[in-house]
Amino acid sequence: MSSDNLNHILSLSKNEIIYNAENLKRYKKIYASFFGHEPNCAPCNFNYDFQQLKNRATKRNLIEVKKTEMKKYTLKKGNENKIFSFRNEEGIFRSYGKALNDDFVDNFLVYGSGREEERRNLFIVNEVEEEVKVKVKKSKKINNG
Amino acid sequence: MANACELLKAGYSTPCQIEDKSWIQKAVIINKDDIDTITYTVVDTINTKVNFELKATKTGYAVTTIEASSIIKGYATKSRGDNGYPQYLHNVDIIVSGVDNVINEFLQRIDLGLYVVALRTNTNKIIVYGIGSGLVSTDYTQDIVEGGGTYIVTLNSKESSQEGNLPLQYVSATPGNEVIDFEALFENPGP
Numbered sequence: 001m002s003s004d005n006l007n008h009i010l011s012l013s014k015n016e017i018i019y020n021a022e023n024l025k026r027y028k029k030i031y032a033s034f035f036g037h038e039p040n041c042a043p044c045n046f047n048y049d050f051q052q053l054k055n056r057a058t059k060r061n062l063i064e065v066k067k068t069e070m071k072k073y074t075l076k077k078g079n080e081n082k083i084f085s086f087r088n089e090e091g092i093f094r095s096y097g098k099a100l101n102d103d104f105v106d107n108f109l110v111y112g113s114g115r116e117e118e119r120r121n122l123f124i125v126n127e128v129e130e131e132v133k134v135k136v137k138k139s140k141k142i143n144n145g
Numbered sequence: 146m147a148n149a150c151e152l153l154k155a156g157y158s159t160p161c162q163i164e165d166k167s168w169i170q171k172a173v174i175i176n177k178d179d180i181d182t183i184t185y186t187v188v189d190t191i192n193t194k195v196n197f198e199l200k201a202t203k204t205g206y207a208v209t210t211i212e213a214s215s216i217i218k219g220y221a222t223k224s225r226g227d228n229g230y231p232q233y234l235h236n237v238d239i240i241v242s243g244v245d246n247v248i249n250e251f252l253q254r255i256d257l258g259l260y261v262v263a264l265r266t267n268t269n270k271i272i273v274y275g276i277g278s279g280l281v282s283t284d285y286t287q288d289i290v291e292g293g294g295t296y297i298v299t300l301n302s303k304e305s306s307q308e309g310n311l312p313l314q315y316v317s318a319t320p321g322n323e324v325i326d327f328e329a330l331f332e333n334p335g336p
Contacts, residue, residue: 019155044161083329091318092198092333094325113202113334 006030010054017050018043072102073123086111151191169265170217171209172239173330174300177259177279179203181333186316195276195313197261197331204332205263208239216240216297219264219274221311232307235274237262242295244287252298255282260300263315263327271315271323278306 009017009027017023028038031049034056039049080098087093088111095104105123112119181200187193199205210217222234241248259279264272274280280300288296302308317323 041161043158046160047164048162083325085329085332085334087201087334087336093319094322094329096325111334113336 014046070102073105084108164268165266167267168218170212170214172217173205173263175205175261177261194316196316199331199333201333201335205330210240233311234302234307236301237274238297238299240295240297265327269324271327272312273315274312277308
């Protein structure tokens with residue numbers, strides 16, 4: 001069983017598996033490889049069995065877990081469950097604070113609703129500040145000789 | 146041969162474990178007029194899902210009660226019009242309390258407007274009532290004695306303009322974001 005095959009099956013919906021003979025066959029085969037037997041009445045107990053399969057695969061680190069990372073920004077505490085949204089020319093996008101990524105925040109800061117200052121106040125910017133070159137005036141040596 | 150329009154294409158068996166059994170006690174009420182675009186996704190002829198987007202800066206409004214309650218719910222009744230076509234009367238029950246000016250304002254707005262209501266099942270499916278023709282309030286009695294301080298208000302399809310579909314399942318423009326759209330009250334942040 002390949003990891004791609006497993007990820008593909010786990011990415012499908014219930015209907016896409018149950019009502020597609022090929023997918024159902026693959027699902028049963030994958031299930032059997034984890035539990036030693038095929039699911040008992042696959043359509044009847046599908047949700048429970050499917051979740052069990054997901055849990056088992058996660059434990060074995062076989063699922064590609066999508067990580068959402070924020071490097072550029074840090075969300076201030078207390079906003080993890082807040083819903084952030086913006087609308088650009090492509091449509092409306094929404095995300096919980098705990099699932100934000102840098103791209104989303106970039107767009108949110110530009111296209112989000114309300115005052116920009118309030119939006120910016122929700123984040124700490126992690127960018128390294130450019131070094132400020134301080135011009136030091138060199139004192140002229142005065143030659144008295 | 147008469148025009149059957151549709152043919153049955155598959156059988157159906159109820160699952161061993163029934164999952165959709167209750168509603169999260171939160172209804173999102175949307176002014177029908179605030180809906181900008183409606184997109185129907187036809188999965189297979191009459192198997193349809195719906196997506197909608199509100200006008201800029203518009204939002205839905207939440208009506209909630211305690212989760213121990215089961216008053217907030219949606220249901221539909223099928224009948225046939227005079228021409229024989231099936232029609233579906235969409236209904237949503239909400240619960241309110243009080244007799245003060247705040248609740249009176251809310252109710253009178255409900256009584257005068259046309260609405261679409263989204264509900265969330267215990268399995269996180271978002272179901273939309275009245276997306277075609279809207280819902281209006283039915284007759285109710287504002288009585289805080291009989292119901293322990295609360296009373297039920299029902300929004301349903303107008304008898305003369307019932308829906309052509311059973312209530313439709315909502316699908317987000319961003320796949321998988323149905324619940325977050327619902328929790329965000331479908332607000333369009335604009336501009």
